[in-house]
Amino acid sequence: MLTGLQLSSVVRFLKRVLPLSVVGVGLYLVVVMYMQQQLAFAGLFLVVLSAAAFVFCRQEAYTHRYVFPAVAGMVIFVIFPLLYTIGISFTNYSAKHLLDLPKAQQYFLQQTYKVSDKKYKYRLFFQQQNTSEKTAVIALVDDESNTTYLSSNFSLIDPVNTTLPLTLVSELPDQEPATIKTIIQHKKQLKNIKLSLPNGQHLQWVGFRHFAAVAPLYQLNDQQQLINQKTGDVLSIDWQTGFYKNNQGVKFSPGFKTYVGWQNYITVLFDPSISGPFIQIFVWTIVFSLCTVIFTLLVGLILANLLQWDLLKGKGFYRMMLILPYAVPAFISILVFKGLFNQNAGEVNYLLGSLLGVRPDWFSDPLLARTMILIVNTWLGYPYMLLLCMGLLQAIPGDLYEASAIDGASPWRNLISITLPQIIKPLTPLLIASFAFNFNNFVLITLLTSGGPDIIGATTPAGTTDLLVSYTYRLAFQDSGQNFGMAAAIATLIFLLVGALAVMQLRLSKVKV
Incomplete structure (x- = not known):
């Protein structure tokens, strides 16, 4: 049993620790939202959290504690949505302009094209069938030269971008290759793998049965322009429409969000x-x-x-x-x-x-x-x-x-x-x-x-x-x-x-x- 003195000490301790714990968790959430580029929500949470810390930790703000929940609810569920809506009304945000500019650029930079029409058949072989960590190798077959290549071991657990060197071998591994169903299940991991031939050429996954030599389709220069590596076209930013355009004025999707002022109201x-x-x-x-x-x-x-x-x-x-x-x-x-x-x-x-x-x-x-x-x-x-x-x-x-x-x-x-x-x-x-x-x-x-x-x-x-x-x-x-x-x-x-x-x-x- 706690004595009256001990109980009061525990209460005082909780009064100090609990607010600090809530503030700590709140700051962590603010950082998480900021890292996810949710700046508006991070700012809202920071404002409400700061106000709560001031009201509940300062003695002179004692009387405001009883109305603070109602005010906070009004800010979160009425004022902030209203201001957020007003902010969106000054943009071109639509089904064609869902991304911001960096994400739109990232989408373009992830596009690839085949350097040549030559394709290499591949087979996927598991190295450890009875363990939780799935390791595998890829066997590549070149039908034109009748040669076979074998990659080093890699893990299928984490879809990490990696480049695997290929070694010339005389025959395929002596085991059953993975079925098409298994390949479909590991599609995400296979798409993030690059294979490097002995001559230095890089190959990338282009289908459920083939690898091919590919290269990035676009390159970003210092003027935020996208250079098409295949055709040589230069895509420039059109801030009014929120699209990348070439010299002929052709728009390239996806578009990006941009400020349009009073255009929507007009x-x-x-x-x-x-x-x-x-x-x-x-x-x-x-x-x-x-x-x-x-x-x-x-x-x-x-x-x-x-x-x-x-x-x-x-x-x-x-x-x-x-x-x-x-x-x-x-x-x-x-x-x-x-x-x-x-x-x-x-x-x-x-x-x-x-x-x-x-x-x-x-x-x-x-x-x-x-x-x-x-x-x-x-x-x-x-x-x-x-x-x-x-x-x-x-x-x-x-x-x-x-x-x-x-x-x-x-x-x-x-x-x-x-x-x-x-x-x-x-x-x-x-x-x-x-x-x-x-x-x-x-x-x-x-x-x-x-x-x-x-x-x-x-x-x-x-x-x-x-x-x-x-x-x-x-x-x-x-x-x-x-x-x-x-x-x-x-x-x-x-x-x-x-x-x-x-x-x-x-x-x-x-x-x-």
């Missing part, structure tokens, strides 16, 4: 092939968000008033049934509605066809597709507004309605003069939050229409029901020419637009920010 706003769909999708996003807020508020407020009606019996049952859509996962409801609105076998078209003789093309006609989306989203969102309005209506003093009844006011007058003025101020921040949520309602669009039908004439993957967030996703991840830089620019514009609209709505409603 393209989004002023290039007709991009700005046209972007503006159309932006207008639809605003209309969709506003209509959703208005429709869900109207339905929720009407139902909340009905549930406040004193003559209504079974209010508990009605409340449960009306709130039930809020309890069902949204993606299940969306998929159910997708089946109901099916143009060929959906129940909605079956009823409309039976009653009115029409079968609307919900997923093919832009107007009908947008109408369907608003119907589904109103169904998904009205329970939330119903709950809010029920709570706010109960907070309105009953004396106001009694005085209104004495004056002979109609229900419509009560709604305009009493109910709305009483609930609108506390409801405004929640309506703004609902607007912002629907502005980025990615799940609804993706599961219900996938953005379709497509906008005719658009050069980017853009649909008439796409919101800006789904358009950004399709532009970044679903198009064959994935353009992460432009998608980041659009994401930045979305952030600015939502923030500006939220501030404007708060100002108009006279809510302090």
